Amino acid sequence: MKYIFLENKVIIKNPENFSLKDTFDCGQCFRFNKTAPGEYTGIAFKKPVTFKETKDLIEIDNITKEEFLNKWIYFLDLERDYNKIKEKLIHDDIIKKAMEFGQGIRILKQEFFECVISFIISQQNNIPKIKKAVEGFCTLFGEKIEYNNKVYYTFPDVEKVKNIKKEDLAPLKIGYRDTYIIDAINKISTGEISYDELSKMAYSEAKAKLLTVKGIGNKVADCILLFSLLKFDAFPVDTWIKKAMTSLYNLKEKEIADYSRINFGEYSGFAQQYIFYYIRSGM
DNA sequence: CCCCAGGTCGTCA
């Protein structure tokens, strides 16, 4: 892929294995939304950004060359060779079809604190409500930013919310998850859980650490490990993946973890996201 | 009033 840098704008020429729809609609992130045909808008790194896709290019608006090279290129996982991943993952027709369906998925490297809070909220919840609650969290505690005559709110730093109480979360209507979020904020703000530490650990060690947070269980931990720490041996198993693996692969629930580890190995996270997106589409 | 949603916790065997 080739990058062209303009005034507050970046153009990606001939994007390969990268499409806006697949990447932003595959369910991995909650703050990027379709705003027009071929256009998605969202916030990361405290900046609202608009992506526009046409035949042979993707344009990113409100972004400098430095921001792109220092942050967004990693956020979008643009430097990874997805052709190689897809070659490694083809051992059956199911994953093959799933990869064709979601050919433009890139696994986003999401900001750690945001990822933790978002996926704690996501448990036993549905996607519209998750998005609403995450936006509400930002509206309550983030910074207001205007962009294209619209108002956006950043995802707050942990410092900004380290003293909040669960009553402060009441407007979000997230029920029992409030105490989970408070515990996560406490452990992250004190440094007991830190991105830098986790990123140096192997998958299982980092997972054990994340599981010490109340409200982070097996599945949420795997989502954080995959979508923020890029630990690709993670294979988050939720209701959709259970549905896919039992119906498409004829597995019992208990067999899913072993199956992914043995068959998808270090590419499990990619496989999971292709399968998740595929089964959710109705196929 | 039922069931479900990108699950997790506490409890009991």
Place this chain on the structure above:
DNA sequence: TGACGACATGGG
């Protein structure tokens, strides 16, 4: 370890 109900909230 493993099964199982409870847990907030809102929508179908």
